[in-house]
Amino acid sequence: MESMALTSDIKKWYPVYTQSRAEKKAYQALLSKGIEAYLPLQRQLRQWSDRKKWVEEPLIKSYLFVHIARQQQTEVLMTTGISRFIYFSGKIAAMPDRQIEELKLLLASPYELEITEERLLPGEKIEIKAGPLKGIRGEIIEYRSQKQLLLRLGDISHSIVVNVSASLIERMNNKS
Template sequence: MALINKDTCKWYPVYTSPRAEKKAYQALSDKGIEAYLPLHKQLKQWSDRKKWTEEPFLKSYLFVRIKEQEQIEVLMTKGIARFLYFSGKIASMPDRQIDELKLLMASPYELEITAEDLKPGEKIMIKAGPLKGFIGEIISYRSQKQLALRLDSLGYSIIVYVAATLIDRF
């Protein structure tokens, strides 16, 4: 049986104060703490103009990659409200989920996020494009076929609009 090294870094989702994601991310970076804040471009409308801005993709969330003993330092950062808990323990995420989220954020596909509990369906794999090899599920949502990546520890599902010709069933 292999020993588990408690000193290894893990990704943890953290909850921020409302509209404090960018400032909390900067404060963590200033402390030398590895953090990831998924951002997406959004066209904002003001009364006199329109402007493209980068907005947090998951409102009030960001991710930190730390050792377990560094949790206190994260909590003492301005803008950080708390860690997320799952089954009574601080939730952590596998590196693979963060890598997939980064890949999705870099893709040219239109993304949408929903807190709906999407029901699992047929497993598929994307066979072409920037997300080639990505595995997901087909869901029925607003009468379109879409690929859904579940981030269960956050309670969200990310929906990617993908043409049916780009997927293989297995």
């Protein structure tokens, strides 16, 4: 019995879908409830008719991530701005801690990021062998150039395209 209680107390990262354009409000509401959350933001220059302004926009529209134990799922769903958890194979999708850390590393890097909801076909698996993104694994895509790699973010149906010099990429033909 005790081991089951300990298992349910283990915190995992879960992607959640928010209401349209409610990512920041939902994030603040989760924090005010004491729930650990992560909302990846990216600075973008926005153009209005009379001015330009740098704004912080969600990297992945309508998504944020919560670090919770299983019994906190209902509390997350009862939070203003949260629509639902993301499911994969009929179960709520959990993400390894490493994927969240890699996402944070990507946002801290000097590389320009591009998010796509396109279901890109898997390419050659690679690992970045040097620089600030060292150790991150991904898949090369061909539709842009040989200097771009595709990093899948688990089960959230999104991909990140990162510009990386080909000299920093190592093929992972026989690595697991």
